[in-house]
Amino acid sequence: MTVRTRFAPSPTGYLHIGGVRTALFNWLFAKGQGGQFILRVDDTDQQRNVEAALAPILHGFRWLGLDWDEGPEVGGPRAPYYQSQRADKYQAAAEALLAAGAAYRDFASTEEIQAEREQAQQASEQFTYSRRWMAENDADIAKFEAEGRQCVVRLKMPREGELVHHDLIRGEVRFQWAREQDHVVQRADGSCLYHLATVVDDQDMQISHVIRAEEHLSNTPRQIFIANALGYPLPEFAHLPYVAEPGSKNKLSKRKLEKYLKNRDFAQLKQHGESIAERLNLEIDAEVFNPVIVDFYEQIGFLPDALLNYLLLLGWSLDDHTEEFSREEMLAQFSLDRVNKAPASFDPQKLFAFQDRAMQKLPIKQKVARVLPFLQQAGAIADPPPCDTAPYLTKIVEAAGDRIKIAGDILDYLDFYTADDQLEYDEKALNKRIRKPDDAVRLLTEFREKLAAVEQFEGESLEATLKTFVEEKEIKIGQIVHAVRVAVTGKAVGFGLFETMAILGRERCLARIERALAQ
RNA sequence: GGCCCCUUCGUCUAGCGGUCUAGGACUCCGGCCUUUCACGCCGGCAACACGGGUUCGAGUCCCGUAGGGGUCACCA
Numbered sequence: 001m002t003v004r005t006r007f008a009p010s011p012t013g014y015l016h017i018g019g020v021r022t023a024l025f026n027w028l029f030a031k032g033q034g035g036q037f038i039l040r041v042d043d044t045d046q047q048r049n050v051e052a053a054l055a056p057i058l059h060g061f062r063w064l065g066l067d068w069d070e071g072p073e074v075g076g077p078r079a080p081y082y083q084s085q086r087a088d089k090y091q092a093a094a095e096a097l098l099a100a101g102a103a104y105r106d107f108a109s110t111e112e113i114q115a116e117r118e119q120a121q122q123a124s125e126q127f128t129y130s131r132r133w134m135a136e137n138d139a140d141i142a143k144f145e146a147e148g149r150q151c152v153v154r155l156k157m158p159r160e161g162e163l164v165h166h167d168l169i170r171g172e173v174r175f176q177w178a179r180e181q182d183h184v185v186q187r188a189d190g191s192c193l194y195h196l197a198t199v200v201d202d203q204d205m206q207i208s209h210v211i212r213a214e215e216h217l218s219n220t221p222r223q224i225f226i227a228n229a230l231g232y233p234l235p236e237f238a239h240l241p242y243v244a245e246p247g248s249k250n251k252l253s254k255r256k257l258e259k260y261l262k263n264r265d266f267a268q269l270k271q272h273g274e275s276i277a278e279r280l281n282l283e284i285d286a287e288v289f290n291p292v293i294v295d296f297y298e299q300i301g302f303l304p305d306a307l308l309n310y311l312l313l314l315g316w317s318l319d320d321h322t323e324e325f326s327r328e329e330m331l332a333q334f335s336l337d338r339v340n341k342a343p344a345s346f347d348p349q350k351l352f353a354f355q356d357r358a359m360q361k362l363p364i365k366q367k368v369a370r371v372l373p374f375l376q377q378a379g380a381i382a383d384p385p386p387c388d389t390a391p392y393l394t395k396i397v398e399a400a401g402d403r404i405k406i407a408g409d410i411l412d413y414l415d416f417y418t419a420d421d422q423l424e425y426d427e428k429a430l431n432k433r434i435r436k437p438d439d440a441v442r443l444l445t446e447f448r449e450k451l452a453a454v455e456q457f458e459g460e461s462l463e464a465t466l467k468t469f470v471e472e473k474e475i476k477i478g479q480i481v482h483a484v485r486v487a488v489t490g491k492a493v494g495f496g497l498f499e500t501m502a503i504l505g506r507e508r509c510l511a512r513i514e515r516a517l518a519q
Numbered sequence: 520g521g522c523c524c525c526u527u528c529g530u531c532u533a534g535c536g537g538u539c540u541a542g543g544a545c546u547c548c549g550g551c552c553u554u555u556c557a558c559g560c561c562g563g564c565a566a567c568a569c570g571g572g573u574u575c576g577a578g579u580c581c582c583g584u585a586g587g588g589g590u591c592a593c594c595a
Binding site: 008009010012042043044045110113121124125126127152154170173174175176179181183184185186187188189191193194195197198213214215216217218219239241242244246247248249250251265310313314315316317319320321322323340341342343344345346347349350351352353354356360400401402403404405466477478480481482484485491492493494495496497498 | 520521522523524525526529530531532533534542543544545546554555556557558559587588589590591592593594595
C-alpha cells in the first residue's frame, strides 16, 4: 500500500507555525516511505477570495521546501483539490447516507434545536436531540414541508455501544456512541459540512494516514461513523499533540499576540524582527508580522531548514542526544511511534538557537547569497548587483563570523556601505571613546598618521602597527583601539578592528578618522 | 459541566522494572579566552505532580487524586 497523507488548510491568509508542524509530520511520514503528500483546500465555508487567502499559505510551503505531490497549482489525478469544487461528491455521499439509513432529513428549526439544547443544559443533562422533526418517510416530508419547514441532513448516530479504535499515537481510544450528537452534514441550501467533506475526500484521494492535531480526536468517531456507513475502508489515524504557547500549555493561537508579547523571549524575537523590518522599510502587517506565523521568519532571513529542524523536535525525538537533522536525515529517521503525547510549548529561544547553529554551518558563499537581498532591499546595493559586489561582501560576511544569526542581521553592518561623509556616529560611543578621554584626540591623530604610512593595509600589518604604536606611546591597548573603532565604524561594537579596517581600505579609514576628529 | 487526552529540570526531551546518586539540548548563573561584540571552552543551578498498590526492586506497570489541556456548531 502506498502511503498517502494530506494537509488540509483552510484559506485564512496566513500559515500558522502549529499548522506547519502538522504538515511537516505528514510530509515526513509520507515522503520518508516513498509515498505522497497531498494538499487539499478546506474551503467549504469560505466563499470569497479563496485564492488570495491561500496564496500566502502556498508561498510558505514553498519557502519551507515542503512540496506537495497533488493539490492546488500542481493538480493531480484526484482533482479538484478544493472542497468548494467538490460539492457533487458530497451531495452523492449525503444521499448514500440517507439511503443507508445512517442519516435522516431533519425539519427542526435552529431555534427549536437550541431550545432543546438549553433545556438539557438546565437539567444538567447531556443534550440528545429528540428527533422530533425527523422525517422517516415521504409522508413526514410532505407534512413538514406543508408547514413551511426546511430540512437539513443529520447523522443518525447510534445511541448505545462504544467505539474502540486504535490511534497510531494515542493507542487505544474508546468512545461511547451515545455521547455523540446527530451532527448536521448538509445544510438546507444543499451545501455540505466539513465532517462529511473530509471523509469523502480522504476516501476519494486515497489517504492512507490521517495525521492531524489532537483537537480533531473527538471528531474522529463521527468521521468513522460516516466512513463505515458509506462502506469506506478506514484510514489510519494519528493525533498529534498541539503546539502550545510559550510558557503555557494552551494551544498556540494567532489571536493572542498581545498576551505572548508579555513573554520575554517571544517579545525579544519579535523585536529582533522589527528592527530588521524597520531598516528594510518594510511595511509591517501586524496580522502577519508575528512569530506565530511563518511569513515572519522568511521576512527577516531565517533559514527554512532551521525552522523545520526546530519544529521536528517539537513533539518528536530520535534519541537522547541527536538534535540536528538535515532534510535527508529527517526523512530517513522520522517515525510516528516516537511522537510524544503531551503538548509542547513553542520556545522562541530554542528556535533561535537552531537558526544560530544552522547559520554557523552555512558555507560562506551561501551566507553571502542569503544576505545580499537584504542589502539590496535596504538600498545599500543595487539590483542587479554591480560585479564587484561579491568579493567585498564576502569579506564582510567572513569578518562578521558568527555575528550574523539571521540574514537580516547584515543590516547591523550597513556602515560598510555608507559613504564616509555620511557615516553617523553613535553619540554615546563618541563621547566615551573620543571626546572624553584626555589623550584620545591626540592619540587618534597620531595613529592616523601611522596608518597613512603603513605599507600593507591588511589585518596582520595593521595589528602590528597598532602594537608598535602602543609600545611607543607607553599606553594601554584599550586607549587607542576603542577610539579607532568608533572613528571608523561610528559604533562601539563590531567585529575585529583590523579586519574591519582592511575591508574599508586605507583611504576610507583615514577619511573616517579625520571626520571623527572633527566631531 | 459532560466526554476525551495529557503530566520527567523554566522550556524541548531521553528513559519502554534493576545500568537513574535520572542523561542531552536551550535558557539562566559563574569563570576562561578577548581590542568591543559575537563565537568558543570549562563549571554550576535545576525535574520523575501527589497518594495508594503490584514487585525482591517503580520515573518506568495498575488504581485513585490533583493539575493542565482539547472538545462539545447548520466553523474547519
